[in-house]
Amino acid sequence: xxxxxxxxxxxxxxxxxxxxxxxxxxxxxxxxxxxxxxxxxxxxxxxxxxxxxxxxxxxxxxxxxxxxxxxxxxxxxxxxxxxxxxxxxxxxxxxxxxxxxxxxxxxxxxxxxxxxxxxxxxxxxxxxxxxxxxxxxxxxxxxxxxxxxxxxxxxxxxxxxxxxxxxxxxxxxxxxxxxxxxxxxxxxxxxxxxxxxxxxxxxxxxxxxxxxxxxxxxxxxxxxxxxxxxxxxxxxxxxxxxxxxxxxxxxxxxxxxxxxxxxxxxxxxxxxxxxxxxxxxxxxxxxxxxxxxxxxxxxxxxxxxxxxxxxxxxxx
Numbered sequence: 001x002x003x004x005x006x007x008x009x010x011x012x013x014x015x016x017x018x019x020x021x022x023x024x025x026x027x028x029x030x031x032x033x034x035x036x037x038x039x040x041x042x043x044x045x046x047x048x049x050x051x052x053x054x055x056x057x058x059x060x061x062x063x064x065x066x067x068x069x070x071x072x073x074x075x076x077x078x079x080x081x082x083x084x085x086x087x088x089x090x091x092x093x094x095x096x097x098x099x100x101x102x103x104x105x106x107x108x109x110x111x112x113x114x115x116x117x118x119x120x121x122x123x124x125x126x127x128x129x130x131x132x133x134x135x136x137x138x139x140x141x142x143x144x145x146x147x148x149x150x151x152x153x154x155x156x157x158x159x160x161x162x163x164x165x166x167x168x169x170x171x172x173x174x175x176x177x178x179x180x181x182x183x184x185x186x187x188x189x190x191x192x193x194x195x196x197x198x199x200x201x202x203x204x205x206x207x208x209x210x211x212x213x214x215x216x217x218x219x220x221x222x223x224x225x226x227x228x229x230x231x232x233x234x235x236x237x238x239x240x241x242x243x244x245x246x247x248x249x250x251x252x253x254x255x256x257x258x259x260x261x262x263x264x265x266x267x268x269x270x271x272x273x274x275x276x277x278x279x280x281x282x283x284x285x286x287x288x289x290x291x292x293x294x295x296x297x298x299x300x301x302x303x304x305x306x307x308x309x310x311x312x313x314x315x316x
Contacts, residue, residue: 009056009088014052015043018042019039020039023036028278028292031282032288034290036175036291037293038172040295046080050188053167054157054187055080055156057161058150058152059090064090066091066146067092067150067152068093068149070097070128070154071094071097072243072244073244074107079116080156081118082113082116086117091117091119099124132153159224162190162224162225163191163225168295169195177200178200182297183204183207184243185216193231205234205272208243213236237276238279264299267300269297277294
């Protein structure tokens with residue numbers, strides 16, 4: 001593929017629209033609420049869920065150029081970008097938060113990125129926080145040997161990605177009263193809310209603590225659509241300490257949900273979403289007769305997710 005030739009994304013045969021399934025659960029039923037799972041985790045075996053929806057428009061825009069992006073040590077976005085690069089023959093560079101990680105064995109997430117051909121470049125946390133500043137970004141890309149790369153932001157959330165996620169909301173029109181999704185950088189939620197019908201409400205469960213996400217979502221909708229879209233709100237009390245953090249209570253909940261419904265539950269996003277919905281239903285936050293669609297955005301990565309194992313990739 002030449003640097004001006006866009007990859008053929010249809011060759012990956014995504015399953016779109018993704019299927020929906022109603023899940024009988026007595027915790028919802030006794031409050032008169034229906035639970036439907038929107039199985040975005042079944043879109044593609046490696047570009048799972050919202051990662052497909054956000055990456056596809058960015059890969060098309062990159063036009064075959066090297067794609068550089070950003071993430072932490074357990075970033076699902078880095079893994080998806082690396083997999084897309086391997087499948088489509090597009091070079092990828094991952095800028096990883098934490099210079100200290102360069103001297104450690106890679107965890108399973110980063111090892112998978114390296115195995116898929118992604119060139120990993122580690123930066124200190126202070127530099128990483130300033131990655132959106134033009135001078136800092138240029139310096140990081142030079143150091144990573146990716147000066148001419150197409151840059152996708154952390155989490156993949158930019159205007160192209162938000163517009164790509166609008167289809168998720170459109171696929172759920174008429175299928176639920178409330179559509180809920182776990183939120184990281186807010187791009188999926190911003191686009192999904194824009195795609196829903198006027199009588200539907202979008203509910204976001206942030207997996208990071210800090211309470212800053214509402215402003216980011218408004219900014220993303222401004223960039224993508226020129227202004228606010230959809231009826232949406234966030235409930236930010238189910239982050240369990242922040243991104244990539246879990247607790248024994250959350251693990252026990254996820255294991256119980258898996259046992260009840262035969263569905264593997266990804267811990268960093270999906271478990272927090274489902275836990276939050278069960279808690280809200282038990283608080284009578286939804287009137288009887290409500291149908292809730294929970295968007296399943298990912299699948300579990302093989303454990304142990306947070307141990308350092310495997311060979312270390314060379315850094316530029």
